[in-house]
Amino acid sequence: MTTQEITDPAQLRDLLGAPTSRAVAKERRTLHQRDREWLAASPFCLIATAGADGTCDVSPKGDPPGFALVRNDTTIAIPERPGNRRADGYRNILANPHVGLIFLIPGRTDTLRINGRARLIADAPWFADMEVKGHRPVLAVEVAIEQIFYHCAKAFLRSELWRPETWQPDVLPNRPRLIKEVESVPDSLADLERHYGPAYLENLYR
Numbered sequence: 001m002t003t004q005e006i007t008d009p010a011q012l013r014d015l016l017g018a019p020t021s022r023a024v025a026k027e028r029r030t031l032h033q034r035d036r037e038w039l040a041a042s043p044f045c046l047i048a049t050a051g052a053d054g055t056c057d058v059s060p061k062g063d064p065p066g067f068a069l070v071r072n073d074t075t076i077a078i079p080e081r082p083g084n085r086r087a088d089g090y091r092n093i094l095a096n097p098h099v100g101l102i103f104l105i106p107g108r109t110d111t112l113r114i115n116g117r118a119r120l121i122a123d124a125p126w127f128a129d130m131e132v133k134g135h136r137p138v139l140a141v142e143v144a145i146e147q148i149f150y151h152c153a154k155a156f157l158r159s160e161l162w163r164p165e166t167w168q169p170d171v172l173p174n175r176p177r178l179i180k181e182v183e184s185v186p187d188s189l190a191d192l193e194r195h196y197g198p199a200y201l202e203n204l205y206r
Contacts, residue, residue: 026149030073035148038112039076040066041105047078047141048100049092049118057088068103069130074145076114077121079130079137081205090141093118099143102151107162109153116146135205 006012044062051057061067061078069077078101080090093099097119103112121140130137160166172178176192179185187195 042103045103049089051092052095059089078141109156111151116143
C-alpha cells in the first residue's frame with residue numbers, strides 16, 4: 001500500500017465528511033455563566049501558540065481551581081509562575097498573538113476550548129486577584145476571546161484518561177532518572193533526586 005497524503009481542504013472534507021450542524025453552531029464569542037463556572041473549577045489548561053515562522057509550542061499551566069481570572073465577558077487572564085524561563089510560548093505570542101486554550105476539570109471527559117488573541121502583561125492592579133500563597137504572578141497572559149465552545153468527550157473516553165486502574169506511572173523511570181538519561185546535565189543522579197524531592201514542592205511559587 002502506498003502512502004496517501006492529504007494536500008488540500010477538499011480531500012480532507014471528502015475523508016472526514018461535513019461537520020454536524022450542532023458542531024458548527026456551538027461556537028460562541030462571549031463567556032456564558034457556565035463557562036465562568038467551568039473556569040472557576042478548572043485547575044489546569046494547555047496553551048498552544050505559534051511563532052511568526054509557524055513553529056509551535058504547547059505549554060501546560062496549573063494552579064488551584066479558578067486560577068484563570070475572568071476579566072469580563074470576553075477576556076480572561078492566565079498567571080505565570082516561576083518556571084524554567086524558556087518562554088517558548090511567550091516569545092511566540094510576541095510574534096503572533098493567536099492562541100488556543102483547553103481547560104480541563106479532573107474526572108470530566110469534556111473540555112472547554114477558547115481561541116483568541118493574547119498579550120503579555122507585566123503587572124496590573126488585578127494581579128492581586130491571582131496571588132497564591134502570597135505570591136503575585138511573574139506575568140499574565142491576557143486573552144481576548146474570539147471563539148469558545150465545549151469539546152466532546154470521545155478522546156478522553158478512548159484513552160480512559162481518568163480511570164485510575166489504567167494508570168501506569170512507573171512504566172518509565174522517574175524524572176531525575178529520565179533527565180540523567182536523555183539530557184546533557186552535569187548534575188549527579190543524587191543531586192537531581194534532591195532537586196525534585198520535597199524542596200521542589202516547597203518552591204513552586206518562589
